[in-house]
Amino acid sequence: MTICTAQLIYFSPTRTTQRVLTGIAEGIDPSDVIHLDLTPPGVQGRTFEVGTETIALLGAPVYGGRLPKVAVERLSRVRGNGAPAVLVVVYGNRAFEDALLELKDIAEACGFVPIAGAAFIGEHSYSTEAMPIAPGRPDAADMEKAVAFGQQIRQKLAQTALDRLPPPTIPGNYPYKERKPSTETPPTPITIADLCTLCGDCAAVCPTAAITVGDAVITKAAACIQCCACTRACPTGARVMEDPRILRTAAWLYENHSARKEPEAFGVGSL
Ligand SMILES: Cc1cc2nc3c(=O)[nH]c(=O)nc-3n(C[C@H](O)[C@H](O)[C@H](O)COP(=O)(O)O)c2cc1C
Ligand code: SF4
Ligand code: SF4
Incomplete structure (x- = not known):
């Protein structure tokens, strides 16, 4: 061909x-x-x-x-x-x-x-x-x-x-393996206001349009897929994933799948 x-x-x-x-x-x-x-x-x-x-x-x-x-x-x-x-x-x-x-x-x-x-x-x-x-x-x-x-x-x-x-x-x-059932309060990254310049980079990379940037960064938790594109894109370190469920998973992966x-x-x- x-x-x-x-x-x-x-x-x-x-x-x-x-x-x-x-x-x-x-x-x-x-x-x-x-x-x-x-x-x-x-x-x-x-x-x-x-x-x-x-x-x-x-x-x-x-x-x-x-x-x-x-x-x-x-x-x-x-x-x-x-x-x-x-x-x-x-x-x-x-x-x-x-x-x-x-x-x-x-x-x-x-x-x-x-x-x-x-x-x-x-x-x-x-x-x-x-x-x-x-x-x-x-x-x-x-x-x-x-x-x-x-x-x-x-x-x-x-x-x-x-x-x-x-x-x-x-x-x-x-x-196929069953998907995890969705929870009422899905884990989602937070924004540290003191570090945020409202540049909008996080919103620009979000695949589900979960983020709106105006006077503050607002995240629609229900639309978040936990992909971490926003935390990677943030130039000031203001956008962070600190949900304990994700941190526990990350620690388990680090321990067991390094x-x-x-x-x-x-x-x-x-x-
Ligand atoms: C919600 C979620 C679930 C994931 N589940 C798995 C998984 O089951 N097994 C695995 O090895 N990696 C898992 N990962 C890691 C991604 O597969 C990996 O980081 C991949 O490189 C991301 O691709 P991308 O850079 O194209 O977005 C998961 C990541 C996320 C955000
Ligand atoms: S990318 Fe970071 S600095 Fe820019 S608006 Fe989002 S959280 Fe704020
Ligand atoms: S983790 Fe992914 S889906 Fe959730 S707000 Fe950030 S970029 Fe959007």
Whole structure:
């Protein structure tokens, strides 16, 4: 198959998924790379079409062993039109459980033809300087593996016609792992008024439009998905996640899931 375009289609609040997809696209080496970023709230409810001679790279982070609900809603509105798809989940060094299988099922339902999958590691959204969890990942070694994965995909498509490629075997279970039930008071970051300059950077990166900045920073707790994009984006350290439930989870991850895990690929050779 001639690949003219790689279309990177992703939900990525803290940008680790986006970075991994960029590395994979570099390895595929198409003539053109285009991005469909499903992270901003403006895409909610919109539908998108994938063109011909395009390979799609579908990416999302792992939340609780699944895909984030909002990512599922947004990915489900992309029409694949028979394009080959590479499925990628990025997780914070704990586990990816049923997320990659969920992504494969969504891709098929949208009319893509999954040809390979991978799980990469990204710095955990709850990672801090005091409790680092996969800090700095994807790092240089991960990015080399992302490029190598892309090169394997390129070879695979050059050697075999798309309709003769066997579907990749993707790990995961049915039924998928249950999502945590939502609570009446969802954890959400707070703003330290003395440090806040009302610059609006936090609101600009929030994938669910949960933040409004006027005379103060107001957060709609019910819309918050705990992605920590706002705390990462805040230039003054005013935006912090201090909810004890998140801090307890972060401490548990730091204690139990600090040992380095490596990316895994499915449907191509090992990385
Ligand atoms: C609400 C929430 C749940 C998460 N659940 C998991 C998980 O089950 N396993 C894991 O290893 N990482 C988990 N993570 C970490 C993210 O998968 C990881 O930080 C990923 O790199 C974020 O991707 P992004 O940078 O594209 O937003 C979770 C993060 C959040 C915010
Ligand atoms: S990014 Fe930080 S400083 Fe800027 S408005 Fe948000 S909390 Fe305030
Ligand atoms: S308010 Fe919640 S959803 Fe919005 S960026 Fe911050 S953590 Fe993410």
